Amino acid sequence: MRRILKILLKIVLGVLILGLVAFGIIYAIYNEKLPEGRSGPEADALAENMLATLNYKQYQNTRFLEWSYQGGKNKYKWDKENGSVVVKWDNYEVKVDLIAPESSLAFKNGERLNENENQDIVEKAIDYFNNDSFWLVAPYKVFDKGALRSIVALEDGSEALLVTYTSGGTTPGDSYLWILQPNGFPKSFKMWVKIIPIGGLEATWDDWLVTRSGAFLPKSHEFGPFTLSLGDVEGYNNP
Structure with missing residues (x-):
């Protein structure tokens, strides 16, 4: 038995070492330092131009957004006008009040959760929403409170827009x-x-x-070898 355990331990250590080596190689090849940009009116103008190409006014006037995340694992119906969103995953349904989160209500299998469970599940729903909605509407958030904009010159001579979020969401910075x-x-x-x-x-x-409603919204994203689908994306004004 000891011999078998030693063999298993060596195998596990070998796998861990190979994993660390592989990560080190990938890190060395793909990791980039955060570029430095120049802020000011030109950066704001670049951001405003991006919004204009996306029909920003139509997005602002869109009341309801629906989409899903992770192959439909998380589902959303966001009422932008009322500041609320219904979040569904597994057996949970959460009616999140984005203006007064303490008023949010969580259900499991259609049953209201008690106060402690409600708070935990509401917080989880808000974390899901913060992450998953960003993949839907990130371009429209470049002027959010706490967003810093700057222009970065690329090697091909074009200009890119760097946006850093100093506050808000789940992971500021x-x-x-x-x-x-x-x-x-x-x-x-x-x-x-x-x-x-x-x-x-x-x-x-x-x-x-x-x-x-006339707004541009993404249906999916390619992220390395992975495809992130947002499901049946909809944006409309009348329920």
């Missing part, structure tokens, strides 16, 4: 470098975020639809 088409329309961003140890990984923003 994250930065995103928007790579833009010549007309200012976004096509991808690079990320420097707390939950990913490698900086500068790129996700596409090129699978768009025009919603019933």
Whole structure:
């Protein structure tokens, strides 16, 4: 038995060492430092131009947004006008009040949860919403409170928009470098975020639809070998 345990321990250690070596190689190849940019009116103008290409006014006037995340694991119906969102996953349904989160209500299998369980599940729903909604509407958040904008000159001579969120959301401090088409329309961003140890990984923003309300919203993102689907994305004004 001891001999078997020693063999298993060696195998586990070997796998861990190989994993660390592989991560080190990937880190050395793909990790990028957060670029420095120049802030000011020019950066704001670049951000405003990106919003204009995306029909920002139509997005502002869109009342309801619906989408899903992780292959439909998390589902959302967001009422932007009332500041509320219904979040569903597994057997849970949470009616989140984004203006007064303490008023939010959580259900499991249709039954109201008690006060302690309600708070825990509501917090989880808000974390889900903060992350999953960002993949839907990130371009429209470049002027959010706490967002710092700057221009970064790329090697090909074009300009990219760097946005750093100093507050708000679940992970303040994250930065995103928007790579833009010549007309200012976004096509991808690079990320420097707390939950990913490698900086500068790129996700596409090129699978768009025009919603019933006239706003542009993405249907999916390519992130390395992975595809992040947002399901049946909808944006409309009448229930």
